[in-house]
Amino acid sequence: MTSTTQNRFSRAQLALAGAVVVVLAAMVIDTKFVVIGSSADVKEAVFEPATFGAKTFPIVQADVMARAVDAVELA
Structure with a gap:
């Protein structure tokens, strides 16, 4: 072996690894x-496709009809 030994990791690498560990620990704690x-398992509003369609279809239909080109003009 040589007389000069090198550290396996630099200070920057160790600092980065420490920061990653701190961030992960904070995420787990939070x-x-x-x-x-359980009582905490409460779903406030579940998406219902039938309700959404019934509510928004008239609006979409009116918008499509307003922007539609007359069939005579297309022909």
């Missing part, structure tokens, strides 16, 4: 775990 079926 995460709220909810058990399915």
Whole structure:
């Protein structure tokens, strides 16, 4: 071996690894775990395609009819 030994990791690499560990730990601490079926498992509003379609179809239909070109003009 030579008389000069090199560190396996530089200070910058160790600092970066430490920062990553701190960020991951903060993410885990900030995460709220909810058990399915518990009182915290509340779904406020679920998307219902039938309700959405019934509510928005007249608006979309009126918009399409307003912008549609007359069939006589197309022919």
